[in-house]
Every structure is written in C-alpha cells, then in structure tokens.
Amino acid sequence: LQTLQALSETRAAIGPVVLIVMDGYGLSKTGAGSAIAAANKPTLDRLFAEYPHVQLRAHGRAVGMPSDDDMGNSEVGHNALGAGQVYAQGAALVANSIASGELWQGQAWQEIVAFAKAGTGRIHFMGLLSDGNVHSHIDHLKAMVLRAKQEGIRSVRVHALIDGRDVPETSALDYVLPFEALLAELSTDGFDARIASGGGRQTITMDRYDANWPMVERGWKTHVLGQGQQFASAAAAIEGLRAQHPGVIDQDLPEFVIAENGRPVGTIEDGDAVVLFNFRGDRALEITRAFEEGAGFDKFERRRCPKVAFAGMLQYDGDLKLPARFLVAPPAIKNTSGEWFSKMGISQFACSETQKFGHVTYFWNGNRSGKFEGETYLEVPSDVVPFEQRPWMKAAEIADAMIEALQSGRHKLLRCNFANGDMVGHTGNFRAATMAVEAVDLALGRLLKAVDAAGGVALITADHGNADEMFELDKKTGQPALNKDGSPKAKTAHTLNPVPLILYQNIPGLKLGLKQTPEAGLSNVAATTAHLLGYEKHPDWDESLLTLKG
Numbered sequence: 001l002q003t004l005q006a007l008s009e010t011r012a013a014i015g016p017v018v019l020i021v022m023d024g025y026g027l028s029k030t031g032a033g034s035a036i037a038a039a040n041k042p043t044l045d046r047l048f049a050e051y052p053h054v055q056l057r058a059h060g061r062a063v064g065m066p067s068d069d070d071m072g073n074s075e076v077g078h079n080a081l082g083a084g085q086v087y088a089q090g091a092a093l094v095a096n097s098i099a100s101g102e103l104w105q106g107q108a109w110q111e112i113v114a115f116a117k118a119g120t121g122r123i124h125f126m127g128l129l130s131d132g133n134v135h136s137h138i139d140h141l142k143a144m145v146l147r148a149k150q151e152g153i154r155s156v157r158v159h160a161l162i163d164g165r166d167v168p169e170t171s172a173l174d175y176v177l178p179f180e181a182l183l184a185e186l187s188t189d190g191f192d193a194r195i196a197s198g199g200g201r202q203t204i205t206m207d208r209y210d211a212n213w214p215m216v217e218r219g220w221k222t223h224v225l226g227q228g229q230q231f232a233s234a235a236a237a238i239e240g241l242r243a244q245h246p247g248v249i250d251q252d253l254p255e256f257v258i259a260e261n262g263r264p265v266g267t268i269e270d271g272d273a274v275v276l277f278n279f280r281g282d283r284a285l286e287i288t289r290a291f292e293e294g295a296g297f298d299k300f301e302r303r304r305c306p307k308v309a310f311a312g313m314l315q316y317d318g319d320l321k322l323p324a325r326f327l328v329a330p331p332a333i334k335n336t337s338g339e340w341f342s343k344m345g346i347s348q349f350a351c352s353e354t355q356k357f358g359h360v361t362y363f364w365n366g367n368r369s370g371k372f373e374g375e376t377y378l379e380v381p382s383d384v385v386p387f388e389q390r391p392w393m394k395a396a397e398i399a400d401a402m403i404e405a406l407q408s409g410r411h412k413l414l415r416c417n418f419a420n421g422d423m424v425g426h427t428g429n430f431r432a433a434t435m436a437v438e439a440v441d442l443a444l445g446r447l448l449k450a451v452d453a454a455g456g457v458a459l460i461t462a463d464h465g466n467a468d469e470m471f472e473l474d475k476k477t478g479q480p481a482l483n484k485d486g487s488p489k490a491k492t493a494h495t496l497n498p499v500p501l502i503l504y505q506n507i508p509g510l511k512l513g514l515k516q517t518p519e520a521g522l523s524n525v526a527a528t529t530a531h532l533l534g535y536e537k538h539p540d541w542d543e544s545l546l547t548l549k550g
C-alpha cells in the first residue's frame with residue numbers, strides 16, 4: 001500500500017509500461033542442453049546482471065494444472081499472466097468431471113449418445129493422442145470409449161493426431177500400440193472400436209489462429225472423407241510412414257487412413273456423432289468451425305458435410321460460443337487485466353506474430369476473442385515454414401511494431417510475445433534454437449532503447465520454458481540422455497523450469513525493485529503491472545511483486 005501511494009505520486013514520472021513475453025524462455029539450473037545458455041545474448045546478459053529480477057513459477061499447480069508434474073504451456077501461462085489469477089484449467093476440469101461422473105450426466109454427452117443411437121450407432125473421437133495434458137489426455141479418451149460401450153453405442157472410431165511435441169519426439173507407438181490393443185480387447189459383444197485415421201499434429205487438423213487452413217483441409221479429407229494413404233492399423237501406419245520418411249519426427253508425419261480391402265473403416269457420415277476431445281481451444285477452433293458452420297463456410301471446399309451431432313471437450317471461445325455443444329464447462333475466467341485496465345481508461349496495445357497472436361489477445365483475455373474498449377491489436381503474419389528454417393521468425397517486425405506504437409504515444413500499456421524460443425524449441429533443433437534466442441535478444445535490445453526514449457518501464461518475462469532444455473535430460477545425472485549412436489536425444493516439449501521476471505527502467509531518480517516470494521508465479525504479473533501504472537490491483541488478483549527501493 002505504501003508502494004501504491006508512493007507510486008501514484010510518481011505516476012506522472014512513469015511513461016508507458018511494456019510487458020514482453022519471451023515465449024519458451026525458462027531458467028535452467030545447470031545449463032545442460034540449454035540453447036539459451038549457448039546463445040550469444042548481450043542484452044539479456046546485461047538485464048540479468050544489472051536490473052532487478054526474480055523467478056516465477058510457470059508450471060503445475062501454479063498455473064492451474066492438475067499436478068506439479070505437469071509442464072506449463074502457453075494457454076495456462078497467458079491466462080495466468082493476463083488474468084492475474086490461477087484457475088483450475090481444462091486438464092484438471094475434464095479429469096475431475098470424468099472422476100465425479102458429472103461429464104456423463106451432462107446434457108452434451110447425453111445428446112451425443114442419443115444422437116448416435118438414433119442414427120448410425122457410431123461415435124467418432126478426434127484429437128491429440130498422448131498424455132501431454134496440454135491439448136488433451138489419452139485417459140480422457142479411454143474413459144469416453146469405455147463409457148460409450150457401457151451406454152450401448154455400437155461402434156467407435158478414433159481419429160488420432162500424433163503428438164511428439166508435448167511428449168518425446170518419436171513416442172507415438174508408446175501410445176498407439178497399447179491403445180489399439182485396448183480397442184481390440186473392447187471390441188466384443190457387438191461393440192467395435194478402431195482407430196480410423198490420423199497424422200502428425202503439425203501436418204493436419206491442428207492449425208491455429210488461421211495460420212494455415214490447408215492443414216485443416218487435409219485433416220477434413222483424412223478424417224471425414226477417408227482420403228489418404230491406406231494402412232491396416234495406426235501402428236502399421238506409423239511404422240510405414242517412418243520408413244518412407246526417414247528422420248521425420250512424429251508431429252510432422254503425413255496423414256493416413258485405416259482401410260480394409262481398400263475401403264476406409266471410419267469416414268464420417270450422416271447420423272454419426274463426433275467428439276473433439278482436445279480441451280485446449282487454439283488448435284481446436286478451426287476444425288470445429290469446419291464441422292459447425294453452414295453453407296457460408298469459405299475456408300476450404302468441404303465436398304461433403306455430414307449431418308452429425310458435434311461436441312467439443314470444452315467451449316473453446318467464450319465470445320464466439322464455439323462450439324455450441326461442449327462436454328465440460330471451461331474455467332470461468334473473469335476480471336482479467338485487459339478488462340480491468342480498460343475500465344480504468346488505459347489504452348492498451350497487444351502485438352505478436354500469427355503463431356502467438358491469440359496468446360496475447362485471446363488467451364490473455366481469458367479465452368475470449370473479443371476486444372475490450374481501448375485495446376488495439378496488431379498481428380504480424382508468421383511465415384508458413386518449419387521454424388527451424390527461419391529461427392528469427394518475426395522478432396524484428398514485432399520489435400518494429402512495438403517501437404512504432406511506443407513512439408506514437410497513444411498507449412499507456414503495451415504487450416507483445418516473441419514466439420522464437422518456443423516455436424523453434426519445439427522443432428528439437430538445438431542450433432536453430434540458439435539462433436532463435438539470439439534473434440529475440442537483438443529485438444529486445446532495440447525495443448528497450450525505445451522504452452528508455454519514452455521514459456517507460458518494461459517487465460520482461462516468459463510463459464513457460466522450452467529452449468532452456470533442448471535435450472532430454474537423464475533424471476539421475478541431469479546430463480543429456482543419449483541415442484544409440486551417442487548423439488543427444490532431442491527434446492521438443494516444454495520444460496518444468498521457472499521463468500524470469502525482469503524489471504527494466506532507467507527513469508532518473510526512480511528506484512524500483514521486485515521481491516522474490518516463495519509462491520511467486522505468472523499470476524503475480526498483472527498486479528505488478530497495475531502498481532507500475534500507479535493503480536490498485538483488482539481484489540481477485542494475486543499480489544504485486546513491486547517494491548520501492550530506498
């Protein structure tokens with residue numbers, strides 16, 4: 001409070017406040033396998049040497065995940081940053097709803113079952129087949145298949161997106177083999193369950209933020225129309241495709257269709273029900289639109305639009321109400337910082353490139369695609385390439401846009417996301433990831449000069465780790481785990497490491513610091529920002545970490 005009072009007195013002294021999210025930038029304890037440690041990053045080195053900084057928790061329960069073994073991800077990270085609060089997130093909500101049986105009693109599940117029974121007797125489950133717990137969890141799928149059998153559904157078809165991005169990069173068979181065995185075991189008493197189609201999650205279906213609709217079109221052709229290279233089972237498809245495309249990791253595998261005697265076993269037809277079992281929205285919205293939209297849908301030619309009952313695991317967009325039918329209610333994220341600052345009359349600017357644009361807008365505002373008054377959004381179009389080929393991504397252009405917005409003097413609060421550490425981190429390419437970090441460092445250096453010129457303050461943070469561990473680490477030694485040929489095992493997923501919060505400002509006479517609390521996490525950033533702006537935080541938010549120094 002003392003801080004607040006003092007700050008409101010100096011409010012006039014503080015220019016714009018700039019929030020910078022370096023996506024996928026975690027703090028590794030040892031530097032083993034860290035592309036960040038290996039990168040040449042003079043600006044970041046200077047920040048850590050000369051400016052106040054603390055560590056924030058960015059994984060597990062600190063961001064609303066079911067357990068502290070769960071890594072963080074961009075959705076929960078940006079929700080916490082933007083809302084200043086921690087909510088039980090999709091992963092936890094779905095697991096609880098299944099455990100309590102609430103999901104089965106819900107209207108959406110009952111409608112799905114009733115529709116299928118009145119129609120063809122078949123339910124399709126589509127989604128990411130892994131236990132990554134970022135977009136989905138295979139246990140949720142298993143529970144639904146079992147329940148469908150108990151409810152007297154005759155046939156189940158699974159459309160499996162292959163992961164290797166939230167889980168080890170070539171782990172597909174660890175999921176597919178036991179899962180196909182389980183489906184075979186369940187296929188008794190007139191019940192018949194199989195995987196019907198699939199493909200790498202970066203190849204089909206799971207595009208986000210309108211970056212690459214042709215990906216979704218390929219998914220539609222695969223899952224709905226049954227067009228694609230045919231195999232006898234998903235395990236055979238993965239083995240066959242790996243042999244055809246040596247070195248291609250799971251997330252990039254081509255699409256496949258399971259067939260018998262040349263006929264796909266599970267195209268989607270009139271009278272079927274379809275459940276999209278991903279709980280996270282960014283990569284679920286486009287395929288949802290393809291199923292739900294009427295004749296006005298113009299993103300690609302669907303050829304055939306089966307009359308199905310469609311449900312998502314959650315509602316993915318609270319403003320657009322997509323999808324209309326959902327199995328579990330999403331977290332009711334309210335009193336976000338975007339809304340609160342808007343009510344204060346603070347003009348806000350948000351910018352990123354396509355791949356992370358929704359992170360600083362839609363996730364930031366609690367999974368709502370709408371805008372609050374006084375918010376200005378700017379999207380820099382991302383390249384549509386594998387990012388190890390362009391590790392600099394759009395860091396320079398985002399910095400340009402932020403500098404221009406700062407110089408315009410129109411905004412009191414500006415936020416941006418540099419995607420590089422995360423998007424390149426996910427490719428598992430160490431060298432590209434060091435270049436990604438260097439590109440961010442370069443952009444940051446320019447942006448911070450503009451912050452100084454505007455008499456402003458910057459908070460530099462991240463949503464979760466990624467580039468800080470590019471190799472799988474041996475649990476005992478902490479050193480990189482090795483492949484048979486002695487090379488380090490690439491890691492594509494996020495990490496469990498904390499992230500930095502750095503306070504940058506060079507305003508003459510203004511001495512500010514940050515306090516490290518044991519519980520400090522991403523949800524403390526909103527209140528810290530409020531105090532920098534000279535305002536009280538919303539009562540729902542976690543506390544500010546700002547201190548006034550002597």
Ligand code: 3PG
Nearest residue numbers: 073074075134165166422
């Ligand atoms: C993805 O969707 O790319 C990954 O599953 C998670 O990455 P993100 O949480 O950083 O977006």
Ligand code: CO
Nearest residue numbers: 074422426466
């Ligand atoms: Co990521």
